[in-house]
Amino acid sequence: MKKFFIVISLVLISLFTFNTNVSAATDKVAYVTTSIGEDGQRQMLVNYHAYEEGTVVEYTVLSDTSYANKVTVTPTSYSWSYKSPSYSAFRDGLVCKATLDDLTPDTEYRYRIRTASGATSNEYFFKTAPERGTFTFAFLTDSQAGATQYNIFNTLVGKAKELRPDTAFVFHTGDVTDRGGQPEQWNGFYNQATNLSLMPIASTPGNHEYYLTDEAVNISAEVYNQFFNNPQNGPESTLNSSYYFTYGNALFVMLDTVKTSNVNDLKDWFVDVVSNNMRRVIIVGMHIGPFTGGGSYGSSGRSVFNTWAPIFDKFNVDLVLSGHEHNFAPSKAIYQGEVAEKGYGTNYIVGPASGTKTGGFNRDFIFSNNKPLSEFFLNDEVGTLNLNFSRAGILIRVGANDTKLEVFNAEKILYDYSIPTRRPKSFFEIEKDNFMKKIKVEHDEEEGTAKIVWGEDAYGNVKTVKITNGPAVTETFISTPLFVERSIGKVYDGNVYRIQVEVTFTDDTVEEKELVLNLSGEDIEDPEKPEKPKPQPAGCQMGSGVASIIGLVTGLAGVVFVLKRKR
Numbered sequence: 001m002k003k004f005f006i007v008i009s010l011v012l013i014s015l016f017t018f019n020t021n022v023s024a025a026t027d028k029v030a031y032v033t034t035s036i037g038e039d040g041q042r043q044m045l046v047n048y049h050a051y052e053e054g055t056v057v058e059y060t061v062l063s064d065t066s067y068a069n070k071v072t073v074t075p076t077s078y079s080w081s082y083k084s085p086s087y088s089a090f091r092d093g094l095v096c097k098a099t100l101d102d103l104t105p106d107t108e109y110r111y112r113i114r115t116a117s118g119a120t121s122n123e124y125f126f127k128t129a130p131e132r133g134t135f136t137f138a139f140l141t142d143s144q145a146g147a148t149q150y151n152i153f154n155t156l157v158g159k160a161k162e163l164r165p166d167t168a169f170v171f172h173t174g175d176v177t178d179r180g181g182q183p184e185q186w187n188g189f190y191n192q193a194t195n196l197s198l199m200p201i202a203s204t205p206g207n208h209e210y211y212l213t214d215e216a217v218n219i220s221a222e223v224y225n226q227f228f229n230n231p232q233n234g235p236e237s238t239l240n241s242s243y244y245f246t247y248g249n250a251l252f253v254m255l256d257t258v259k260t261s262n263v264n265d266l267k268d269w270f271v272d273v274v275s276n277n278m279r280r281v282i283i284v285g286m287h288i289g290p291f292t293g294g295g296s297y298g299s300s301g302r303s304v305f306n307t308w309a310p311i312f313d314k315f316n317v318d319l320v321l322s323g324h325e326h327n328f329a330p331s332k333a334i335y336q337g338e339v340a341e342k343g344y345g346t347n348y349i350v351g352p353a354s355g356t357k358t359g360g361f362n363r364d365f366i367f368s369n370n371k372p373l374s375e376f377f378l379n380d381e382v383g384t385l386n387l388n389f390s391r392a393g394i395l396i397r398v399g400a401n402d403t404k405l406e407v408f409n410a411e412k413i414l415y416d417y418s419i420p421t422r423r424p425k426s427f428f429e430i431e432k433d434n435f436m437k438k439i440k441v442e443h444d445e446e447e448g449t450a451k452i453v454w455g456e457d458a459y460g461n462v463k464t465v466k467i468t469n470g471p472a473v474t475e476t477f478i479s480t481p482l483f484v485e486r487s488i489g490k491v492y493d494g495n496v497y498r499i500q501v502e503v504t505f506t507d508d509t510v511e512e513k514e515l516v517l518n519l520s521g522e523d524i525e526d527p528e529k530p531e532k533p534k535p536q537p538a539g540c541q542m543g544s545g546v547a548s549i550i551g552l553v554t555g556l557a558g559v560v561f562v563l564k565r566k567r
């Protein structure tokens with residue numbers, strides 16, 4: 001019965017919002033798209049094209065059907081036109097971008113566009129993010145089709161809402177259209193994907209948005225950028241197509257990996273974003289992703305993995321969603337190039353196409369550390385006929401204890417699995433002095449190695465632990481409670497190791513401490529005047545900074561000496 005009412009509701013919404021030409025503004029306004037602002041609890045973004053001056057956005061809460069308490073926002077706008085050498089020209093018009101700010105969290109809204117002459121557009125809907133708690137989104141990718149087949153994508157958006165009525169937004173990892181430079185493709189998408197008026201879409205361009213001519217050559221995201229008003233918080237080189245937003249307890253980062261010339265900028269930006277916007281769950285989207293089904297895209301997937309996986313490991317990213325391959329390839333959790341131990345690692349998913357294309361698999365493709373994909377696939381079914389889905393999407397419910405994934409098509413849920421939420425709901429605030437006191441160096445005499453260890457209470461209180469051991473500097477981002485130590489590698493008898501530890505707390509205050517590992521066999525009577533350092537093997541050389549570090553030792557309160565002599 002519940003399902004029946006949901007279906008009826010969808011039909012009624014469709015009748016009143018799309019198929020009934022209730023407004024006189026439809027020929028003055030086109031391509032209306034809702035995106036999620038940087039803070040999904042309080043900000044939404046609108047993009048549309050207008051063919052006259054003076055349009056505004058009017059929004060109000062869902063229950064205010066008469067717009068009695070509406071807020072009016074005047075968008076920024078600029079003239080835009082484009083003509084690809086291969087295709088007809090886009091209609092000259094104004095690209096309008098509006099920011100809806102100061103919204104109430106966990107609240108449903110409606111909005112419309114009003115023209116200067118008073119005509120109004122169809123209505124559009126969104127729900128702001130909860131402060132915390134469960135939410136659901138629909139991961140759809142590669143909706144690309146001829147100009148008339150975006151109904152497949154549209155059906156999936158409607159089905160997502162029917163299967164999970166709390167579906168809050170679409171997360172689309174590119175190849176929205178098949179040729180970014182062809183107006184008929186965008187017209188086809190917007191004319192048919194009418195269910196997108198029910199929720200925002202967070203998207204990034206695929207290579208097919210970069211194809212502005214009839215050749216398969218990446219040119220630019222110029223046309224894509226006229227249809228989507230994403231958060232303007234990405235790196236300059238891919239502003240609008242790389243960005244981040246928070247939604248409930250999750251951080252979403254979208255990476256434009258089609259443009260490869262700026263990968264180092266993108267990596268630096270990613271580190272900065274995650275360092276400063278930590279959430280319980282981190283979800284990354286990219287078109288050409290770091291996992292693969294091993295078919296004809298296997299090498300590019302492996303290449304992206306080699307570039308990005310070390311960074312995802314550093315932050316213990318929960319989920320990486322990508323497209324491009326037109327197959328469904330979910331991975332086990334992977335950490336440092338291997339199947340991860342419990343609690344570590346990232347689950348990767350290549351999503352099935354929500355359009356007409358299908359891709360292939362090769363379970364024997366060598367993916368990481370000389371091991372075939374079959375070892376990294378979620379299970380033995382991946383890449384077989386049983387799990388070879390297309391024309392499908394994935395409903396993703398981010399809950400308190402796990403993230404549930406349900407692959408669905410136009411008829412039903414085809415397959416589901418869960419991954420555990422790796423970070424705790426809450427943490428205790430710590431005394432910084434106590435935390436600093438607990439940091440120590442531990443020497444494993446049998447292995448001939450040493451490591452710096454700190455308290456399990458670092459997560460939530462500490463941002464980074466930076467360790468300087470001579471010329472070797474490492475930085476550990478406390479992205480999970482599991483990160484409680486860092487190896488400094490091999491250590492050798494006869495040496496004195498003086499290790500600087502710099503802790504940056506989440507309030508950006510910094511505390512420092514010096515640790516000494518004395519393997520010289522002799523007491524250090526005067527730390528200010530140590531013996532001349534003895535020769536050390538490569539990788540453990542005490543640098544020229546030793547003297548200055550030693551100078552600091554006596555000036556620091558609470559210096560801890562952990563001495564384990566081999567006799």
Ligand SMILES: [Fe+2]
Nearest residue numbers: 142144175324
């Ligand atoms: Fe594609």
Ligand SMILES: [Fe+2]
Nearest residue numbers: 175206207324
């Ligand atoms: Fe693609």
